Amino acid sequence: MGLKIIVLAKQVPDTRNVGKDAMKADGTVNRAALAAIFNPEDLNALEQALRLKDKYKGTTVTLLTMGPGRAADIIREGLFRGADDGYLLSDRAFAGSDTLATSYTLSCAIKKIKDFDLIIAGRQAIDGDTAQVGPQVAEKLNLPQVTYVEEVLKAEKGKITIKRRLERGVETVEAPLPSVITVNSSAPSCRPRAAKLLMKYKHARTMSERQSQAEDYIDLSADRPYLNIQEWSVNDVETDAQWLGLTGSPTKVKTIENVVFQAKESKILTASDKEIDELVKELMLNHTIG
Amino acid sequence: MNNIFVICEMDEGKVADVSLELLTKGRSLANTLKCQLEALVLGHKLTGVEKEIFPYGADVVHIGDDACLAPYTTLPHAAVINGLFKVEKPQIGLLGATTMGRDLGPRVSSALYSGLTADCTALEIGDHEDKKAKKVYKDLLYQIRPAFGGNIVATIINPDCRPQMATVREGVMKKEIYSASHKGVVKKIDVGQFVKPEHLVVKVIERHMEKSRVNIKNSSIIVSGGYGMGSKENFQVLYELAEVLGAEVGASRAAVDAGYADHDRQVGQTGITVRPKLYIACGISGQIQHTAGMEESAMVIAINNDPMAPINKMADYVITGDVMETIPKLIKFYKKNSK
Ligand SMILES: Cc1cc2nc3c(=O)[nH]c(=O)nc-3n(C[C@H](O)[C@H](O)[C@H](O)COP(=O)(O)OP(=O)(O)OC[C@H]3O[C@@H](n4cnc5c(N)ncnc54)[C@H](O)[C@@H]3O)c2cc1C
Numbered sequence: 001m002g003l004k005i006i007v008l009a010k011q012v013p014d015t016r017n018v019g020k021d022a023m024k025a026d027g028t029v030n031r032a033a034l035a036a037i038f039n040p041e042d043l044n045a046l047e048q049a050l051r052l053k054d055k056y057k058g059t060t061v062t063l064l065t066m067g068p069g070r071a072a073d074i075i076r077e078g079l080f081r082g083a084d085d086g087y088l089l090s091d092r093a094f095a096g097s098d099t100l101a102t103s104y105t106l107s108c109a110i111k112k113i114k115d116f117d118l119i120i121a122g123r124q125a126i127d128g129d130t131a132q133v134g135p136q137v138a139e140k141l142n143l144p145q146v147t148y149v150e151e152v153l154k155a156e157k158g159k160i161t162i163k164r165r166l167e168r169g170v171e172t173v174e175a176p177l178p179s180v181i182t183v184n185s186s187a188p189s190c191r192p193r194a195a196k197l198l199m200k201y202k203h204a205r206t207m208s209e210r211q212s213q214a215e216d217y218i219d220l221s222a223d224r225p226y227l228n229i230q231e232w233s234v235n236d237v238e239t240d241a242q243w244l245g246l247t248g249s250p251t252k253v254k255t256i257e258n259v260v261f262q263a264k265e266s267k268i269l270t271a272s273d274k275e276i277d278e279l280v281k282e283l284m285l286n287h288t289i290g
Numbered sequence: 291m292n293n294i295f296v297i298c299e300m301d302e303g304k305v306a307d308v309s310l311e312l313l314t315k316g317r318s319l320a321n322t323l324k325c326q327l328e329a330l331v332l333g334h335k336l337t338g339v340e341k342e343i344f345p346y347g348a349d350v351v352h353i354g355d356d357a358c359l360a361p362y363t364t365l366p367h368a369a370v371i372n373g374l375f376k377v378e379k380p381q382i383g384l385l386g387a388t389t390m391g392r393d394l395g396p397r398v399s400s401a402l403y404s405g406l407t408a409d410c411t412a413l414e415i416g417d418h419e420d421k422k423a424k425k426v427y428k429d430l431l432y433q434i435r436p437a438f439g440g441n442i443v444a445t446i447i448n449p450d451c452r453p454q455m456a457t458v459r460e461g462v463m464k465k466e467i468y469s470a471s472h473k474g475v476v477k478k479i480d481v482g483q484f485v486k487p488e489h490l491v492v493k494v495i496e497r498h499m500e501k502s503r504v505n506i507k508n509s510s511i512i513v514s515g516g517y518g519m520g521s522k523e524n525f526q527v528l529y530e531l532a533e534v535l536g537a538e539v540g541a542s543r544a545a546v547d548a549g550y551a552d553h554d555r556q557v558g559q560t561g562i563t564v565r566p567k568l569y570i571a572c573g574i575s576g577q578i579q580h581t582a583g584m585e586e587s588a589m590v591i592a593i594n595n596d597p598m599a600p601i602n603k604m605a606d607y608v609i610t611g612d613v614m615e616t617i618p619k620l621i622k623f624y625k626k627n628s629k
C-alpha cells in the first residue's frame with residue numbers, strides 16, 4: 001500500500017557557519033553574508049519519507065515550503081534526492097510570519113493538497129531553533145503529532161509505529177494515520193543527490209523563475225510537466241488574511257541586541273611552576289577549592 | 291484570574307527541577323505583577339505532589355490525576371490545558387523546554403492562538419509603546435532569548451494575545467525555596483471533562499529510560515575541556531583534575547562533536563547552563579554559544595595558548611599556556627599544597 005507523504009522543508013540562513021562579516025556595524029544581521037541552505041533536520045525528515053517510499057511501493061513524497069522565490073531551491077534539492085514533486089508558497093502577504101502564522105499558512109496549503117497520509121517536518125529550523133511549526137501545523141489540522149522522531153519503523157494498516165528520542169531514553173509509539181511527525185537530527189542523514197534525478201530535474205522551475213529567465217531559455221515544461229514547480233500565492237490558497245504574515249503573528253520582536261562582552265579585569269599568568277603554585281595557594285586561601 | 295501558570299512536569303515520580311526553577315521565576319514575576327502564581331500538574335498517582343510545589347511559592351496547585359495522563363502523550367495533556375486555560379485566562383504560561391514542554395507548548399499556543407517563545411534565557415516585566423498604533427502596553431512579559439545561532443539577543447513580546455507563553459531550559463533559572471511553610475490551595479481537575487476518546491489515539495508501546503550519568507549542573511566546580519584538548523585521551527587529565535578537586539567534567543560542543551566527551555557534558559546554549567563557584571575552561575575559545583551556558587560562574591579560569599582567545603575576556607585568571615602542560619601542574623601543586 002502506497003502512502004502519500006508531505007514533507008515540510010524550510011530554507012534557512014546557515015547560522016552554523018557564521019563568519020566575521022555576519023553582523024553589520026549597526027548590530028543587525030547581514031543576511032547577504034549567510035548562505036541559504038536546506039534546514040538540516042528537514043533533510044532528516046526527507047530521508048524518513050524516502051525510506052518509506054523505498055519500503056512501500058506506490059508511495060509519493062511531496063515537498064512543501066514557504067519562503068521567498070529562491071526557496072524553489074528547496075524543492076529542486078528534494079527532487080534531486082528522490083521526492084516526486086513540490087509546492088512553493090510565496091507571497092508578500094506571508095512575509096514576517098512568526099511560527100503561528102507560518103503553521104497557519106502551511107496548514108491551509110496542506111488542506112488544498114488535501115490527499116495525504118503523513119506529514120513529516122524537521123524538529124526545528126536552525127534560524128530560530130523554536131521547534132514549534134510541526135506541532136502547530138498538527139493542531140491546525142486537528143491531527144495527532146509525534147515529535148523527536150528517530151525512525152519510522154512501519155506504516156501499515158492505517159497506523160504508524162515510531163521510535164522517538166527523549167532527553168534520557170527512547171520511546172516506541174503507535175499513532176493513527178494521518179498524523180504529523182517531526183524528525184530529529186539524530187535520525188539517519190539524507191541520502192545524496194542521485195545523478196539520474198539531477199539530470200531529470202535540473203531545469204525544474206517555478207513560473208516566476210521561468211518568466212525571469214534569459215531570452216534564449218528553452219522552456220520544456222509543456223512537454224515535461226514534471227519540470228514545473230507549483231508556486232502558490234495568497235490567491236491560490238484559501239486563507240483568512242487576519243492570520244497571515246505580520247498581522248497574524250502574536251509574537252513581536254521588541255528589541256535586538258548584538259552580543260558584546262564586558263571584559264573582566266583578569267590576572268594574566270603563564271604556566272610556570274611558580275605562577276601555578278601561587279594560583280593554587282590563592283584559590284585554596286579564598287576557599288574556592290579545597 | 292489573569293495569573294501566572296507554570297505547567298509542571300514529573301520526572302521519576304518527582305516534580306522536575308526545571309519546573310521548580312520556573313516556579314521560582316514565576317513567584318518573582320507574580321510579586322512584580324501583584325498576581326497569584328498557579329501550578330498545574332498532570333499525570334497519574336500524584337498524591338502529595340502539592341507538598342513539593344508549595345514551598346516554591348505557588349498559591350494554587352491544579353492537579354489532574356488520571357491514568358490517561360501517564361505516560362505523557364500530547365493530546366490528552368493539551369486538551370486539559372486548553373480547557374483549563376480557557377476558563378482561568380492566565381496572563382502568562384511557562385513550561386520547561388524539555389521534550390515534553392517543546393511538544394506540548396506549541397500545540398497549546400496554536401489552539402489558544404497565543405504567542406510562544408522558545409528557550410528563553412531571561413524573563414522580565416516591562417512596558418511597550420507601539421508608536422504606530424499610539425498604544426502603550428503595561429506590564430508585558432519580556433521574553434529574552436538568543437537568536438540566530440546565538441549571535442544576537444532578542445526581546446520578544448506578545449502585546450495582544452494571552453497567555454504570553456514561554457519555554458525555558460533546565461538550569462537557566464535558579465531554583466530557590468520561597469518559604470518552607472508556604473501553603474496554598476489544591477484544586478482537583480475533572481480530567482474526564484476535557485479528555486475525549488479521540489485524544490487517546492497515540493499509544494506508548496515501550497519506553498526505555500536511561501539514568502542520567504553525569505550531573506554537572508549541581509557541581510560547584512567544573513573542569514571543562516574544548517577542542518583545544520586535542521584528543522579523547524588528553525581529556526583524561528581533566529578527569530584527573532576533577533577527581534582531586536571534587537569537580538565534574540564539562541565540555542564544549544566542538545569537543546563533544548569531535549567525540550572527546552559525551553553530549554550530556556556539553557555546556558552552552560544547546561547544552562546545559564551551569565553556574566558553579568569555579569569554572570576552569572581548558573582549550574575552549576569562548577564562543578557566545580558556549581559562554582551563554584557558563585557566564586554566571588562565580589569565578590572563571592581560562593587556560594588557552596592563544597592570548598587573544600575570547601574566553602579570556604570573561605576570565606578572572608588567564609593562564610596563557612598549553613593545556614597538557616598546565617593541567618598536570620595544577621594537579622601536582624594542588625596535591626602538594628593540600629598536604
Ligand atoms: C546554534 C548553535 C548552538 C551551539 N551551541 C553550543 C553549546 O551549547 N556549547 C558549545 O560549547 N558550543 C556551542 N556551539 C558551538 C560554538 O559556536 C563553538 O563552535 C564551540 O563552542 C567551540 O568550541 P571550542 O572552544 O572547544 O573549540 P574552538 O573554537 O576550536 O577553540 C579551541 C581553543 O583551544 C585553544 N587551544 C588549542 N590547542 C591548545 C592547547 N594545546 N593548549 C591550550 N589551548 C589550546 C585554541 O586557542 C582555541 O581557543 C553552538 C553553535 C551553534 C551555531
Ligand SMILES: Nc1ncnc2c1ncn2[C@@H]1O[C@H](COP(=O)(O)O)[C@@H](O)[C@H]1O
Nearest residue numbers: 008009066121122124125130131132133
Ligand atoms: N517556512 C516554512 N516552510 C516549510 N516548512 C517549514 C517552514 N517553517 C518551518 N517549517 C517546518 O517546521 C519545522 C520546525 O520549524 P521551527 O518551528 O521554525 O523550528 C522545520 O524543520 C520545517 O520542517
